Amino acid sequence: MEKVIHLLDDIENKAARILGRVSDEKARLTEEANQKMKSFDSKIQNETNDKLNALRAKANQEVELELSRIRTEQENYLKQLDEDFDTHCEEYANQIFHRIISLT
Template sequence: MEKVINLLSEIEEKADEIMKRANEEKLDLHKKLEEDSKQLDNSIAADKSEKISALQAQINKELAEEQQALINDCNKQLEQMESQYQNNHDALVDKIFLSLIQS
């Protein structure tokens, strides 16, 4: 009978040890999961930040190109107007003068 009690006692001690190890492993796994989750969050944040920076740079480049195209277009129109004025100056003055006289 004493052997049975000793065996039951040993079984209970081993069961307690197994439960303690299981709880320790559970805590370790939980800590690892939290660390992995933090690393994943940081990785996602860094990736998102890089993509946002790349998109911002692309947008800035496109805006600068569009702005330069508009400036070039305006300069071209001004040159054409200046050329037209230089070529037709006398005719324009005559038209304005006749318009004023007839009014």
């Protein structure tokens, strides 16, 4: 009987050591998984930021090109208006003069 009790005690001690190792291994694996997830999250965040920065840069470049095109278009239009006014200045003045006279 004493031998059986000693054998059961030995089995219980071995089981406790095995459970301790399993618990340690579980903690190690959990920490490893957490580190991998943090690393993956960081990598994804960096890639996302890089892509967003590239998209912002492209959008800014497109906006600048469009603004440049609009400025050039408006400068040309103003130049045409100035040229038209210089060419027809007297004609416009006469038209205004005749309108004023016809109102009185």
